[in-house]
Amino acid sequence: MRSTGANGLWASLPRDMGERFRPRADPLARAILQEVQRAVPEYAQPLEGAFGQIITQGIRQAILHCLDTIGQGTAALDKWSAVFRNLGRVEFKEGRSLDCLQTAYRVGGRVAWRHVSEFGQGIGADADLLCTAAEAIFAYVDEISALSIEGYTAAQERAAGTRARRRRRLLELMLSDPPSSPQSIAAHAANAQWAMPAEVTVVALERRLGPMDPDSADLDSDVLVDFEGPKPCLVTGDPDKHLKDLAERLPGWRAVIGPAVRLTEAPRSLLWARRTLRLVQRGVLPDNPVTRYSDHLSTLWLLADEFLVRELCTRSLAPFDDLTPKQRARLGETLLIWLQSRGSAPEIAKKLKVHPQTVRYRMHQLIDLFGDRLNNADDRLDMEIALRAEALLADD
Incomplete structure (x- = not known):
């Protein structure tokens, strides 16, 4: 089988057919080049420098390889494969798609067949021989096209890997403590092909379900990400665009969105995103797929320094110390509603869903415990803060 x-x-x-055609190699190369430049506008430029050398070399090498193979098959494609892989790499580096090169190959194949057909008819070659030559030409076009795709893809993957590494380094610099200089960040951003915004938003991440599938994340290419680090996060300069439908974009992740800050203050955004995440982990805040720091400012402020908060609770609520847990809970609930509303017994009873007489009894107990402190504005503020903090930390 052939x-x-x-x-x-x-x-x-x-073999004789190849040797007789060899003097026509240079005219064929010129004809292919001329037709390619006519058919592919991107190649219609002066053939000077590296670009011209690569194109002309590629055409000539293709013709010589075919001629060297005729009648013996010893000139394996591997010998010339680097040339065509390199053409694919050049296309990527020049910022073009593979369409131009693929078109050039097809045009070259048609021109080559036209010349070979004329030559074959001139020497009296039979139809079967010409059909085989046509098959060989177009099979060769397919093979060198595949090689160029390999080169293009390899260059693309290397560039993507390099850019990803540079962007990870940029992310590290932006979030480092102490912060890096604006000049250093700007230089790394340019190197990583990342347009620097005036403000950034940092999102703290935590894996919720199963192992990470890198292909499952549907994030914009302008989002800086670190999924593999001990404290995963992402950074965006356009939260309205990039963080929309974030739960669907990051399946299996818990995400906490920090504040928008100046680029040089990115560590501050990360700090508050992580503090919010810790409160979610502890059950202080609801466990939703996406949490916004801005929705919990009072809680974050209240628990920013838990040592001081607990000290305040100990001092302000000391009169509760000798009560049983149930007594403390009932009186604390009643005191908090009274501090918030300063309402009458019936009003407080309605909120607590108890009888007004029960509220009056509890208020007498509170007066006995706290005395004149209930009439002091500063003491009342401390009590309210302490009671709110206790409620938040009750399940901790």
């Missing part, structure tokens, strides 16, 4: 690969097809042709 081989369908280009190498086998060329090898099935008479």
Whole structure:
């Protein structure tokens, strides 16, 4: 059975045919180049420097490889593969898609077939021989196209890996403590191809469900991410755009959105995002897939220094110390509502869903415990803060 690969097809042709065509190699190369430049506008430029050298070399190498293979099949494609992989790499570095190069290959194949057909008819080659030559030409086009795709893809993956590493380093610099200089951040941002915004928002992350699947995250390419670190997070300069529907974009993650801050204050945004996350982890705040720091400012302020808060609770609520837990809970609840509303017994009873007489009894107990402190504005403020803090920390 005859081989369908280009190498086998060329090898099935008479060696004499290749040698007789060899003087036509240079005219064919010029014809291919001319037609490619006409058909592909991106290549219609003066063939000077590295670009011109690579294009002309690629055309010439393709023709010579085919001629060297005719009748013997010893010139394996591997010998020339670096040339065509390099063409793919060049296309990526030039910022073009593969469409231009693929079009050029197809155009080159058509021009080559036209020249080979004319030559074959001129020497009286039979139809089967010409059909084999046509198959060989277009099989070869397919093979060198595949090589260029390999080169293009490899360059693309290397660039993506390099950019990802640079962006991870940029993220580290932005969130470092002490912070890096604005000049250093700007230099790394340029190197990582990341447009620096005036403000950034940091999102603290925690894995909730199963192992991380990198392909499951649906985030914009402008979002800086660290999924693998001990304290995963992401940074965005456009939270309205990038954090919309974040729960769907990050399935299986718990996300806490910190404040928007100046770029140089990114560590502060991370600090408050992580503090909020810790309160979620402890059950102080609701455990939702996405939590916004800004929705819990009073709680964050109140618990910013828990040592001081507990000291305040100990001092302000000391009269409760000798009560049983149930007594303390009932009187604390009644005192907090009274401090918040300063309402009458019926009003407080309605909120507590108890009888007004029960409220009057409790208020007498509170007066006995706290005395004139209930009439002092500063003491009342301390009591309210302490009672609110106790309620937040009750399940801790």
